[in-house]
Amino acid sequence: MRESLFIKKNLARWKKYQEEPTDNPDEMSERFVSILDDLAYAKTFYSFSKVTRYINGIAAGIFQRIYQHKKEDTGRFLLFFKFELPLLFRKYHKTLLYAFCFFAVFCLIGTFSAAHDETFVRGVLGDEYLNMTEKNIANGDPFGVYNSRGELYMFLSIAYNNIYVSIACFVLGIFLGLGTLWMLFRNGIMIGAFHYLFVSHGLGWKAVLVVMIHGTIELSSLVISGCAGLILGNSILFPGTYKRSDSLKRAAKDGVKIMVALVPFFLVAAFLESFVTRHNHMPLLVSLLILAGSLAAIVYYFILYPIILHKKGYSLGDKGEVLITHKIAAAPHE
Structure with a gap:
């Protein structure tokens, strides 16, 4: 699939993930799996493209929301010692x-x-x-x-x-x-x-x-x-x-x-x-x-x-944020 078509096909969904975050655990998990699938595809076919870094940023954002609890400081504490x-x-x-x-x-x-x-x-x-x-x-x-x-x-x-x-x-x-x-x-x-x-x-x-x-x-x-x-x-x-x-x-x-x-x-x-x-x-x-x-x-x-x-694909970004790079190549999108 051409990169332009790949972006056109998925851009609306990516923007929704960014602009409309959710606190529903099941939906977050579903979004995370979906974005990792996109990231794996992008890493495989457009590894040096800006779109790959863009998707990686979205995946990192969802990851942070999954592993941190707003009402509990212990969430950030555990995230620090477990990943960062x-x-x-x-x-x-x-x-x-x-x-x-x-x-x-x-x-x-x-x-x-x-x-x-x-x-x-x-x-x-x-x-x-x-x-x-x-x-x-x-x-x-x-x-x-x-x-x-x-x-x-x-x-x-x-x-x-x-x-x-x-x-x-x-x-x-x-x-x-x-x-x-x-x-x-x-x-x-x-x-x-x-x-x-x-x-x-x-x-x-x-x-x-x-x-x-x-x-x-x-x-x-x-x-x-x-x-x-x-x-x-x-x-x-x-x-x-x-x-x-x-x-x-x-x-x-x-x-x-x-x-x-x-x-x-x-x-x-x-x-x-x-x-x-x-x-x-x-x-x-x-x-x-x-x-x-x-x-x-x-x-x-x-x-x-x-x-x-x-x-497993985890790394630190330039600002110390946890990034996820899904290293298993996904099957090509149809």
């Missing part, structure tokens, strides 16, 4: 990979340095912490630091510290990303030295089982904050077709969304460190289940789920 945020991460998966690689290298540097310089761990962790930890190891309680304070006080202080460090990691990205790299370097060196301290006492595996109960989510959140900071820095260094000021605004908006998404993870990590890690003699199976569950949640929500949504 995962698609945002899909957009920045490469930057997230860079942040992870930088942090992993910095951790290895910290471990390598600690292994070749006996004074390195003391210089990084400080005399007070090192002396306390070595005393706990000598007393048969190497992770006693995690039960040295009350649970609630520990929860509040750790949650505050995690949020502070992550926000600093993000905000310092304004210095062309160098501030973010410094924060990743500083924390990576510390983590590497910290873990080698236990390795040197034959407690490396035990440290993984105990510390990573909360560390899996905590360190993942730091890497994701680093991703947000690098997004901020890249917007200045590589603005693309935008003005640098506009590019920075867009990146800052995306970065803030990422930081908002991390708040629940900060709280979970603080809860685990305050209320769970202190029980460092728990059964091996329980520790492994917590570790595996934490890692699976991070990998699925921030990596796999965004890829799944993208393959």
